[in-house]
Amino acid sequence: MATASRKLPRSKQPPERKREQILAYALLAPSLLLFLAFTVFPIGFGLYISLHNWRLGPREFLGLGNYVRALTPGSEFWPSLGATLTYSLLAVPFQISIALTLAYLLFQKIRGKSLFRVVMFLPWVTSTVATAAVWARLYSPDIGLINGALRGLGLQPLRWLLEDKGVFTLIANGLGVTLPDWLRGPSLAMVAVVIYTTWVFVGYNMTLFLAGLGNIPGEMYEAAKIDGANGWQLFRHITWPLLSPTTFFVVLITVIGTLKAFNHIWVMTQGDNGTQTASILIYRQFYEFQRAGYASALAFLLSAVILLVTILQNRVAAERVNY
Amino acid sequence: MTRKLIPFVAATAMLMAACAAPAAQAPAPTQAPAPTQAPAPTQAPAPTQAPAPTEAPAPTAEPATGVDAITLSKDKPTEILFWHRYSGGAQKFVEQFVEKFNAENEFGIKVTAEKIDGSYADLYSKINAAIQGGTPPNIAQAYQNQASFYRLDGNVIDLAPFITSKKYGLTQEEINDYFDFFLESDKNPQFPGEVLGWPTSRSAAVLYVNLDWLKELGAEEPPKTLAEFEELACKASDPANERYGLAWQNDISNFAALVFANGGRLLSEDATSYVFNSEAGVEALSLLKRLFENKCAVEIPSAERFGEQTRFAGQKVLFVMASSTGLPFYADAVAKAEKPFRWTYVMFPQKDPAKPVVDIYGASWSVFKSTPEKELASWLFLKAFTEPENIAGWANASGYMAVRKSAAPKAIEMVKNDERYKNFPEAAEAYARLYDMVAFGAVEAPVAGYDPVRKLMSEVVSAVAIKGEGDVKAALDKAVEEANAVLKENAPSSY
Numbered sequence: 017m018a019t020a021s022r023k024l025p026r027s028k029q030p031p032e033r034k035r036e037q038i039l040a041y042a043l044l045a046p047s048l049l050l051f052l053a054f055t056v057f058p059i060g061f062g063l064y065i066s067l068h069n070w071r072l073g074p075r076e077f078l079g080l081g082n083y084v085r086a087l088t089p090g091s092e093f094w095p096s097l098g099a100t101l102t103y104s105l106l107a108v109p110f111q112i113s114i115a116l117t118l119a120y121l122l123f124q125k126i127r128g129k130s131l132f133r134v135v136m137f138l139p140w141v142t143s144t145v146a147t148a149a150v151w152a153r154l155y156s157p158d159i160g161l162i163n164g165a166l167r168g169l170g171l172q173p174l175r176w177l178l179e180d181k182g183v184f185t186l187i188a189n190g191l192g193v194t195l196p197d198w199l200r201g202p203s204l205a206m207v208a209v210v211i212y213t214t215w216v217f218v219g220y221n222m223t224l225f226l227a228g229l230g231n232i233p234g235e236m237y238e239a240a241k242i243d244g245a246n247g248w249q250l251f252r253h254i255t256w257p258l259l260s261p262t263t264f265f266v267v268l269i270t271v272i273g274t275l276k277a278f279n280h281i282w283v284m285t286q287g288d289n290g291t292q293t294a295s296i297l298i299y300r301q302f303y304e305f306q307r308a309g310y311a312s313a314l315a316f317l318l319s320a321v322i323l324l325v326t327i328l329q330n331r332v333a334a335e336r337v338n339y
Numbered sequence: 340m341t342r343k344l345i346p347f348v349a350a351t352a353m354l355m356a357a358c359a360a361p362a363a364q365a366p367a368p369t370q371a372p373a374p375t376q377a378p379a380p381t382q383a384p385a386p387t388q389a390p391a392p393t394e395a396p397a398p399t400a401e402p403a404t405g406v407d408a409i410t411l412s413k414d415k416p417t418e419i420l421f422w423h424r425y426s427g428g429a430q431k432f433v434e435q436f437v438e439k440f441n442a443e444n445e446f447g448i449k450v451t452a453e454k455i456d457g458s459y460a461d462l463y464s465k466i467n468a469a470i471q472g473g474t475p476p477n478i479a480q481a482y483q484n485q486a487s488f489y490r491l492d493g494n495v496i497d498l499a500p501f502i503t504s505k506k507y508g509l510t511q512e513e514i515n516d517y518f519d520f521f522l523e524s525d526k527n528p529q530f531p532g533e534v535l536g537w538p539t540s541r542s543a544a545v546l547y548v549n550l551d552w553l554k555e556l557g558a559e560e561p562p563k564t565l566a567e568f569e570e571l572a573c574k575a576s577d578p579a580n581e582r583y584g585l586a587w588q589n590d591i592s593n594f595a596a597l598v599f600a601n602g603g604r605l606l607s608e609d610a611t612s613y614v615f616n617s618e619a620g621v622e623a624l625s626l627l628k629r630l631f632e633n634k635c636a637v638e639i640p641s642a643e644r645f646g647e648q649t650r651f652a653g654q655k656v657l658f659v660m661a662s663s664t665g666l667p668f669y670a671d672a673v674a675k676a677e678k679p680f681r682w683t684y685v686m687f688p689q690k691d692p693a694k695p696v697v698d699i700y701g702a703s704w705s706v707f708k709s710t711p712e713k714e715l716a717s718w719l720f721l722k723a724f725t726e727p728e729n730i731a732g733w734a735n736a737s738g739y740m741a742v743r744k745s746a747a748p749k750a751i752e753m754v755k756n757d758e759r760y761k762n763f764p765e766a767a768e769a770y771a772r773l774y775d776m777v778a779f780g781a782v783e784a785p786v787a788g789y790d791p792v793r794k795l796m797s798e799v800v801s802a803v804a805i806k807g808e809g810d811v812k813a814a815l816d817k818a819v820e821e822a823n824a825v826l827k828e829n830a831p832s833s834y
Contacts, residue, residue, distance in 0.1 A: 149642060158583075159650070288641075306467065
C-alpha cells in the first residue's frame with residue numbers, strides 16, 4: 017500500500033498523505049533550523065575564514081594560502097600530525113586491550129564486581145582538568161609520588177612530563193647504548209600522557225564491552241562447553257567474533273577521540289616536550305598567535321585526516337565484523 | 340552581523356575537528372607577564388573614600404569641544420561594563436568600590452564589574468572573541484602588549500584626550516603624583532603619543548629569599564650580584580635530598596628579569612626588532628644553563644600550580660624568582676609550614692649593582708571603543724579608582740604597588756600593620772623597598788604579538804638552559820628571527 021502511494025505523482029497523492037508530509041516537515045523544522053544554524057552555517061563560515069588572513073577580522077583573501085602554508089614541508093602541521101598519530105597509536109591499543117580484559121574479567125561471576133565496575137568507571141566521570149592536574153603533580157620530578165616510588169626501589173627518578181627525550185633513547189642510555197635519532201621513540205612526556213589517558217578511558221570502554229558481552233546469548237557458551245571447549249576457545253570462537261560490532265564501535269570512537277584529544281594534554285604539558293598534537297597547534301595558532309584563518313585551515317585539515325582514518329577503519333572492519 | 344558570528348563559527352570549526360567526547364574546558368596557555376598565581380588574600384580593606392567626582396567647571400564663554408563637549412547626566416544613566424580577573428581580596432575591593440562609585444558619582448554612571456574566571460590569557464581570549472562578536476566590555480584589564488593588539492583594529496581608545504581634558508581630565512599636579520614610569524609603560528612606541536591603558540597595578544620581578552637558610556650558608560645578606568647569586572644557589576643545593584638553590588618556573592618574565600639584570604633589553608628602543616639575543620641575553624641564558632647543569636636549580640612544571648611557593652615554604656629551595664605580588668601568598672604558605680622561617684624578597688641580583696634594571700609589569704585598564712558617553716564614563720571610573728585615598732587600600736588588598744606617589748606611604752604603612760606579616764617583619768620591610776625599585780624599572784615588550792614571542796622564548800629557555808640542548812647564541816638568534824617575524828606580522832604598518 018505504501019509502495020503504491022509512493023509511485024503516485026505528487027499532485028495525485030491523497031490529501032491525508034500530504035498532511036502527513038507537511039506535519040513531518042513541521043516537526044523536523046526546529047531541529048533542521050538548529051542544524052543549519054549551528055552546524056552547517058558555522059562549518060561553511062569556518063571554511064570562509066580559512067580562506068583569509070583573518071585576525072580580529074578579515075585582512076586579505078588568501079584563497080588556499082593557509083592550506084598551502086600548512087601542507088608545505090617544514091610547517092608545524094606535520095610534526096603535530098605526527099604527534100597526534102603517535103598518541104593515537106599508543107593510546108588506542110592500550111585502552112582497548114586493557115578495557116576488554118577488564119570487561120571479560122568483570123563479566124565473570126566474581127565477588128564485588130559491581131564495586132570494581134564503579135571504581136573503574138570513576139576516572140571517566142571525574143573532571144578531566146582536575147584529574148590531569150593531579151596526575152601532573154604525581155609526575156612531578158622532585159616531589160611527585162611516582163618518582164618517590166622509583167627512588168624507594170633504588171631506581172633513577174625520571175622527568176616525566178618535562179622529558180622530551182624518546183623512551184627508547186632513555187632506555188638505551190640507561191644500558192649505555194646510543195641510538196640513532198630516528199629510533200628515539202615517543203617522548204617520555206607523551207608516554208606519561210598516554211598512561212593518564214588509559215587510566216581515564218579504560219572504564220568507559222570497559223562499560224561498552226560489558227554491554228556487548230551481555231548481548232551474547234548464553235546458550236552459545238553452554239553448547240560450546242558441552243562440546244568440550246576450554247576458556248580460550250570460548251573467547252576466541254564465541255566472545256571475540258560476537259563482540260566484534262562492539263569492538264569496532266569502541267575502536268572507532270577511541271581513534272577519533274585520540275585524534276582530537278586536547279584538554280588533558282593541554283593541562284599536563286601545554287603541548288611541550290613532544291606532545292604538541294594537531295589540536296594543541298590549532299588552539300595555539302588561534303588563541304596565542306590570533307591567526308583565525310590559519311587555525312581554521314588547520315582544523316579543516318585535521319577533520320579531513322579524521323574522516324580519512326574513519327573511512328579506512330570502516331573499510332577494514334567491514335569484512336571482519338560479524339553482525 | 341558577520342563579525343558577530345565569527346567567534347561562534349570559528350569555535351565550531353575547531354570543535355568539529357578538535358573536541359574529544361568528554362569535553363571539558365581547557366585552561367588557556369600561560370603567558371603575559373603574570374604575577375604569581377595564587378589564592379588571593381582574604382582580607383580586603385574597604386575603599387576609604389568615595390570616588391572623587393570631577394567638579395563641573397564654571398561656565399565659560401567659549402563652547403566646549405572634544406571630550407569637554409560630552410555631557411553625562413544622572414537623569415540619563417550611563418551604563419558601562421568592566422571585565423577583570425581579580426579574585427579574593429582584590430575582587431572584593433573592586434566590587435565594594437564599584438558599589439560606592441555607582442551610589443555616589445554625580446554623572447549617573449553605573450558600572451557593572453564582571454569577574455572573568457581564568458588567567459590573563461583567558462581574559463585576553465574572551466575579549467578578542469567579544470570584539471569579533473561586536474560586544475566588547477567598556478573597560479578591561481589588559482597588559483600593554485594586549486592593548487596594542489586591540490589597538491591595531493581600533494578597538495581600544497587613546498586616553499590622552501581624556502587625561503588632558505579641562506573638564507574631566509587631570510591637573511598637572513595630579514599627573515605628577517603618578518609614578519612616571521607607570522604612566523610611561525602604557526605608552527607604546529608603535530602608537531606614538533597615545534595612552535592605551537591606565538595604570539592601576541604594578542609589581543616587580545623580585546627574588547624571594549629564605550633568610551635563615553642563607554645564614555646557615557654563611558651569608559649575612561641576600562646576594563646583590565649575579566655571581567653571588569649563582570654561588571649561593573649552588574652552595575645551597577643538595578639534589579640527593581631534593582633541595583635546590585633556585586626554583587625556576589619557566590615564566591618568561593623571569594628570563595626577562597635576568598636579561599635586564601645583565602644590562603640588556605628584550606625589544607629595541609624603537610620597537611622595530613627583538614634584541615634578546617644580545618650579549619646580555621646570552622649571559623642570562625648561560626647563567627640559567629649553568630644553574631641547571633650544576634643541579635643548582637629545579638624546574639617547576641607549568642602544570643603544577645604554586646609549586647614554587649610550596650617548595651619555598653617547605654625549605655626545599657633557597658631562592659624563588661617571582662612577582663612581588665606574591666607577598667601575601669608566600670606569607671600564608673610559610674606561616675602554615677612545618678617550620679616557619681625568616682624570609683623576604685629583594686631586588687633581583689644584578690651584573691652591575693650600581694646600574695640596576697628591574698622588570699616591572701602589571702596589567703592596566705584599557706577602555707574600548709564605544710559611544711563618547713560610555714568612553715567618558717569609563718575614563719571617569721578609572722580616574723576615580725586611582726584617587727590617592729583609594730589606591731592605598733587597593734594596593735594592600737591586591738598586593739600591587741600603589742601607582743601614586745602620595746598613596747605609597749599609606750600603602751606601606753598598611754602592609755607594616757597587616758596581621759599577615761606580623762611574624763615576618765623582613766617581608767613587610769621588603770614591600771617598602773619595592774618603591775625604591777621603580778626608578779630602575781624597565782618594561783618587557785609592550786607590542787602586539789608579544790604573547791606568542793613569550794612562548795618562543797620559553798621554548799629556548801627550556802631547550803637550552805634546562806635540557807642542555809644546543810648552543811646558547813644560536814638558539815637565541817633563531818628565536819629572535821622568529822620573534823621578529825611575529826613582530827612584523829603584528830606591526831601597525833601591516834594593517
